[in-house]
Amino acid sequence: MLKINNITKQFGGIKAVDDFSFRVKKGHIHSIIGPNGAGKTTLVNMITGVYKTDNGTIFLDGADITNISTDKLVHRGICRTFQNLEICENMTVLENVLLGFDKYMDKSLLKSCFRAKSILEDEIRYKDRAIHLLGLIGLEKVAHQKAENLSYGILKKLEIVRALGTSPELILLDEPVAGLNPKETKEVSDLIKTVVADEVTIVLVEHDMKMVMDISDYITVMNFGKKLAQGIPSEIVNNKDVIRAYLGNGVVC
Amino acid sequence: MVIGLSSNKPMNELFGFLLSGITVGFIYALVGIGFTVIYNSSGIINFSQGEFVMAGGMSTVFLLKAGLPLGVSFILAIMITSIIGIVLYKLISYSKDSSQISLIILTLGFAIFLRGLAEVVFDKELHTMPSFVGDGSFDMLGTVLTYQSIVIMVVSIVIVVLLYFFFKKTKTGQAMKAASINVDAARLMGINIKKVLMINFALSAAIAAIGGVLLTPITSTNYEVGIMLGLKGFAAAIIGGLSNPFGAVVGGLVLGVLESLIAGYVSSEYKDAVAFVVLLAILFFMPGGIFGNTKAQRV
Amino acid sequence: MLKRYNISQDIIVLAILLFIAPFFFQNDFIYEIAIVSLLNALICVGLNMLMGYAGQVSLGHGAFAGLGGYIAVILSSNYGISPLFSIFIAIVTMAIFAFIISKPILKLRGHYLAMATLGVGIIISIVLNVEDELTGGSDGMSVDSFSVFGYEFTDSLQWYILCAVLLIFTIWMFKNLINSPFGRVLKSIEGSQKAANSVGINVSHYKSVVFVISVVIATLAGSLYAFFSGFISPSEASFSHSIELVVMVVLGGLGRVYGAIIGAVILTILPQLLTSFEDYQTLIYGAIIIFVMMFMPKGIASLFDDIKRRLFAQNK
Numbered sequence: 001m002l003k004i005n006n007i008t009k010q011f012g013g014i015k016a017v018d019d020f021s022f023r024v025k026k027g028h029i030h031s032i033i034g035p036n037g038a039g040k041t042t043l044v045n046m047i048t049g050v051y052k053t054d055n056g057t058i059f060l061d062g063a064d065i066t067n068i069s070t071d072k073l074v075h076r077g078i079c080r081t082f083q084n085l086e087i088c089e090n091m092t093v094l095e096n097v098l099l100g101f102d103k104y105m106d107k108s109l110l111k112s113c114f115r116a117k118s119i120l121e122d123e124i125r126y127k128d129r130a131i132h133l134l135g136l137i138g139l140e141k142v143a144h145q146k147a148e149n150l151s152y153g154i155l156k157k158l159e160i161v162r163a164l165g166t167s168p169e170l171i172l173l174d175e176p177v178a179g180l181n182p183k184e185t186k187e188v189s190d191l192i193k194t195v196v197a198d199e200v201t202i203v204l205v206e207h208d209m210k211m212v213m214d215i216s217d218y219i220t221v222m223n224f225g226k227k228l229a230q231g232i233p234s235e236i237v238n239n240k241d242v243i244r245a246y247l248g249n250g251v252v253c
Numbered sequence: 254m255v256i257g258l259s260s261n262k263p264m265n266e267l268f269g270f271l272l273s274g275i276t277v278g279f280i281y282a283l284v285g286i287g288f289t290v291i292y293n294s295s296g297i298i299n300f301s302q303g304e305f306v307m308a309g310g311m312s313t314v315f316l317l318k319a320g321l322p323l324g325v326s327f328i329l330a331i332m333i334t335s336i337i338g339i340v341l342y343k344l345i346s347y348s349k350d351s352s353q354i355s356l357i358i359l360t361l362g363f364a365i366f367l368r369g370l371a372e373v374v375f376d377k378e379l380h381t382m383p384s385f386v387g388d389g390s391f392d393m394l395g396t397v398l399t400y401q402s403i404v405i406m407v408v409s410i411v412i413v414v415l416l417y418f419f420f421k422k423t424k425t426g427q428a429m430k431a432a433s434i435n436v437d438a439a440r441l442m443g444i445n446i447k448k449v450l451m452i453n454f455a456l457s458a459a460i461a462a463i464g465g466v467l468l469t470p471i472t473s474t475n476y477e478v479g480i481m482l483g484l485k486g487f488a489a490a491i492i493g494g495l496s497n498p499f500g501a502v503v504g505g506l507v508l509g510v511l512e513s514l515i516a517g518y519v520s521s522e523y524k525d526a527v528a529f530v531v532l533l534a535i536l537f538f539m540p541g542g543i544f545g546n547t548k549a550q551r552v
Numbered sequence: 553m554l555k556r557y558n559i560s561q562d563i564i565v566l567a568i569l570l571f572i573a574p575f576f577f578q579n580d581f582i583y584e585i586a587i588v589s590l591l592n593a594l595i596c597v598g599l600n601m602l603m604g605y606a607g608q609v610s611l612g613h614g615a616f617a618g619l620g621g622y623i624a625v626i627l628s629s630n631y632g633i634s635p636l637f638s639i640f641i642a643i644v645t646m647a648i649f650a651f652i653i654s655k656p657i658l659k660l661r662g663h664y665l666a667m668a669t670l671g672v673g674i675i676i677s678i679v680l681n682v683e684d685e686l687t688g689g690s691d692g693m694s695v696d697s698f699s700v701f702g703y704e705f706t707d708s709l710q711w712y713i714l715c716a717v718l719l720i721f722t723i724w725m726f727k728n729l730i731n732s733p734f735g736r737v738l739k740s741i742e743g744s745q746k747a748a749n750s751v752g753i754n755v756s757h758y759k760s761v762v763f764v765i766s767v768v769i770a771t772l773a774g775s776l777y778a779f780f781s782g783f784i785s786p787s788e789a790s791f792s793h794s795i796e797l798v799v800m801v802v803l804g805g806l807g808r809v810y811g812a813i814i815g816a817v818i819l820t821i822l823p824q825l826l827t828s829f830e831d832y833q834t835l836i837y838g839a840i841i842i843f844v845m846m847f848m849p850k851g852i853a854s855l856f857d858d859i860k861r862r863l864f865a866q867n868k
């Protein structure tokens with residue numbers, strides 16, 4: 001589904017991502033792991049058009065999507081979440097989720113000014129669907145609270161749910177459980193599994209090895225911007241290069 | 254405007270424009286340095302920086318009128334302006350909201366307040382004062398260079414050099430630099446951030462005041478001169494990359510010379526627009542200033 | 553909640569207040585202040601959309617209103633085009649102008665954006681001062697009377713009604729817009745541009761649109777002001793006018809529908825009250841701004857919230 005061919009990104013002489021290639025199969029949870037500074041987030045930023053690639057190509061279902069901007073990619077079915085939470089804290093929880101449906105909504109200026117019927121219908125339709133999504137993470141009750149009043153763990157889940165609103169075919173999760181306690185980690189992990197049940201392909205960047213080994217279909221290991229290894233979880237656990245790269249990092253396998 | 258021309262030869266004319274541009278450019282540089290000193294330590298653009306310049310010039314004029322000797326008036330004026338800088342810092346630190354927009358409005362309000370204060374304490378008239386070194390001048394390459402211009406250049410260069418050693422060599426300067434790089438780390442290292450910020454505001458005001466005093470003998474001053482001087486100083490700071498005091502010096506000189514050349518050769522009426530055209534060009538095309546600092550904010 | 557025409561209580565209250573007010577106006581001077589308040593409020597509604605909802609500062613809106621006014625006035629006085637059509641052309645011209653400059657300008661953020669808009673504003677005001685053959689220079693120029701399809705506006709009451717109706721209508725549209733998906737997009741731009749981007753929103757497009765809307769409203773108000781006062785001068789486009797408008801919005805309350813109106817009315821009346829203090833006028837004006845920013849940074853509209861909350865608490 002996602003095909004990445006020899007992409008490279010340099011920052012002032014340092015190759016953050018170096019001639020990197022990999023493929024993601026439809027319906028998979030494909031994890032990308034690696035030590036800090038391995039270039040994982042840079043990779044996500046390149047796929048989602050935040051950074052321009054210096055070299056190489058990215059294909060989605062056979063179509064070239066190299067260097068297409070983030071917002072346009074959403075319309076092609078790619079959506080992402082952020083390592084450092086990006087939630088609109090000035091809005092309510094419900095509004096944040098509704099934002100996810102933005103690409104389906106009529107926002108023409110005149111119709112909005114005069115409250116045209118189509119605007120009102122949209123609002124009702126997507127509000128129901130947003131409430132349904134909130135239900136998945138048990139947040140219907142706080143729908144009308146300001147997002148700034150909620151805990152970090154809840155907002156992490158909110159971000160994933162917001163991304164679902166765009167009905168993506170591929171979703172990139174950048175460290176969805178970073179900074180969460182074990183209980184919250186379990187909840188997010190379960191949420192990701194239910195997302196897959198809806199046949200969304202997932203690229204997961206994560207440090208939590210237990211979770212990665214638990215839910216991944218396939219794993220690519222990155223180190224210094226290059227591919228170190230790839231395979232199904234059981235192969236990765238026993239890969240000598242991977243163990244060496246992680247040595248001293250206290251990896252729990 | 255500043256330097257009379259004694260010859261009609263084109264080269265002399267050009268040289269005259271350059272000299273007057275450099276003279277004014279140093280004043281813009283001093284105002285620009287003031288912006289960078291506060292911005293570096295607090296992330297705040299002080300919209301009343303120009304009023305500090307006005308306060309320095311006006312205070313000196315009126316202290317002189319009160320019969321104090323020039324040296325004493327000069328030093329008192331700088332002290333008064335520094336205290337005004339500290340007052341602004343206190344207002345900012347006690348303010349309930351520290352979002353960028355409220356700080357912009359707060360410093361704008363302070364600027365209006367200072368202008369109003371100058372109207373009441375001083376007056377609305379245009380004032381000038383004698384040059385520190387007499388009204389003499391000498392011929393240089395066919396142009397007249399006044400002693401006051403030389404004083405401006407020398408004093409400005411001395412300030413820049415002193416500032417360099419202050420940030421490089423003294424403990425306080427190092428602490429200020431550390432605080433500008435990482436506030437939290439600096440605090441953990443035992444640096445008193447509040448004190449550092451206060452010194453920064455006072456220093457910035459003092460430098461602006463010196464600029465005001467230096468400029469008064471050649472362009473005269475009134476309660477409103479701060480508006481344009483402040484904006485041009487900001488343009489100088491932006492050209493230099495905003496976070497670099499020494500970039501502001503280059504920015505000021507570039508701006509002063511450009512302004513003088515445009516006034517001389519193109520249109521004196523559009524002289525004041527030069528700073529803003531340059532400001533926009535830099536912001537649009539080189540948001541990090543001419544030295545390519547990447548700290549400038551983009552989306 | 554999602555009623556079709558959404559004429560909410562507050563708009564009715566506003567309409568009633570604006571309707572009753574003239575009964576207390578004793579003379580033309582008070583009318584004049586009222587009309588200027590309404591026109592400033594109109595600009596502030598647009599500026600509030602830009603600053604309070606989309607989170608983009610502009611220190612140039614005085615200049616945009618002034619330039620728009622000049623275009624309308626020059627067309628009608630020098631070229632004999634009817635006032636209404638002149639205003640229309642001014643609005644279209646300023647909309648195009650705003651759209652073009654919005655692209656590079658709105659890429660900037662915070663202080664940089666503030667300074668860039670300020671720079672554009674000052675350039676505009678310098679041009680208006682210098683091009684005196686067209687604009688009358690710093691002396692300004694007189695403006696023909698305003699008429700719509702032959703109906704002349706001569707009386708203060710006529711002007712008052714025109715401006716009041718315009719303001720009510722604009723606020724109604726503004727509220728509709730803010731409560732639509734479009735409004736949510738604006739809020740998300742203030743909340744997190746990255747988030748907005750990640751759900752498929754073309755942030756720079758919406759920033760441009762809201763910037764253009766605010767400039768269009770400013771142009772309308774600026775031109776009406778020129779026709780109303782029968783005179784226009786570069787001071788309409790000055791730096792201090794731009795600052796005044798921003799202070800109105802912030803003083804009233806950023807992101808509050810009625811904040812802009814409260815701020816505009818207070819700051820239009822305040823200088824008139826302060827004239828009795830003569831020399832102290834600027835000083836007091838500055839002190840008030842400092843005081844408000846220090847102790848009520850959310851603006852005066854937030855005070856009403858506190859009062860409302862206390863009243864309800866007592867009822868319970």
